[in-house]
Amino acid sequence: MVKKGDKLIDWAMEIQAIGQTGLAYSKDVFDTERYERLREIAAEMLAEKSGVDLDRVKGLFCNEIGYQTPxxxxxxxxxxxxxxxxxxxxxxxxxxxxxxxxxxxxxxxxxxxxxxxxxxxxxxxxxxxxxxxxxxxxxxxxxxxxxxxxxxxxxxxxxxxxxxxxxxxxxxxxxxxxxxxxxxxxxxxxxxxxxxxxxxxxxxxxx
CATH class of the missing domain: 3.90.79.10 (Nucleoside Triphosphate Pyrophosphohydrolase)
Incomplete structure (x- = not known):
């Protein structure tokens, strides 16, 4: 598990939210690819910081759709x-x-x-x-x-x-x-x- 207050974690979560929201509203195929990559980068950052397997992080971190809310x-x-x-x-x-x-x-x-x-x-x-x-x-x-x-x-x-x-x-x-x-x-x-x-x-x- 990870805690708030670590800048890398906070940035990863913000990047993930931007990527997810972009995927929800973007109609351009090239922008879609960029937003997908943002989500991947966020997952890679979190995996690197937490020591959790990247595939598991992606499963938890990159499976939501629509505007991100709590x-x-x-x-x-x-x-x-x-x-x-x-x-x-x-x-x-x-x-x-x-x-x-x-x-x-x-x-x-x-x-x-x-x-x-x-x-x-x-x-x-x-x-x-x-x-x-x-x-x-x-x-x-x-x-x-x-x-x-x-x-x-x-x-x-x-x-x-x-x-x-x-x-x-x-x-x-x-x-x-x-x-x-x-x-x-x-x-x-x-x-x-x-x-x-x-x-x-x-x-x-x-x-």
Whole structure:
């Protein structure tokens, strides 16, 4: 993973965005070739800096079309008796229920849906804890920005059901967290969720 603040990475992402936007709007075949090359250069820069295989970088970095905009992801911070709900990903680590926002869902509706699908728990959204820039907190090889919206939630009922995304769900105290999938939501972010849960006058955080 790579982090913002490195000029080479910032330039690579900007070049990629220019190339992608140019491909979306250019009608000239020669300009199209130039914009394609810009995307290739951006991928080569990122591969060189990150040490990741160039083909993998191209697969992640050069497959978007249209004007480049950030993607939205949602995370549900669900609390019961002072413990937070986490789901175990198939690779073994744990995270807050959540994921990409589907095109036919509002962020709020998506949060409810993802929580139910991954944990089996139905929830009511109470408050927005934070709107965080994913790249600032986790780094990324994605060519686009990602905005993560964290919601404070109340459980309404339900139980874990077998699914293709997660292996199990559980409730954890702040001082007894399992191994966290840091690329999705960091331990520090989960601790911020605990702060929001305990605070009667929480103010939404944002980057």
């Amino acid at each position: 993607k939205i992801a949602t995370r549900a911070a669900v609390f019961r008796e002072g413990k937070i709900l986490l789901v175990q990903e198939n690779e073994g680590h744990w995270s807050l229920p959540g994921g990409w926002c589907d095109v036919d869902q509002s962020p709020a509706d998506n949060c409810v849906k993802e929580c139910k699908e991954e944990s089996g728990i139905e929830v009511k959204l109470d408050q927005v804890i934070a709107v965080w820039d994913h790249f600032k907190h986790h780094g990324s090889l994605h060519p686009y920005g990602i905005t993560d919206i964290y919601y404070l939630c109340t459980p309404l009922g339900g139980q874990f059901e077998e699914n293709i995304e997660t292996k199990q769900a559980g409730w954890f105290s702040e001082d007894d967290l399992p191994p966290i999938f840091e690329r999705k939501n960091s331990t520090a972010q989960i601790k911020e969720c605990f702060k929001a849960y305990r605070s009667p006058d929480w103010q939404t955080e944002f980057d």
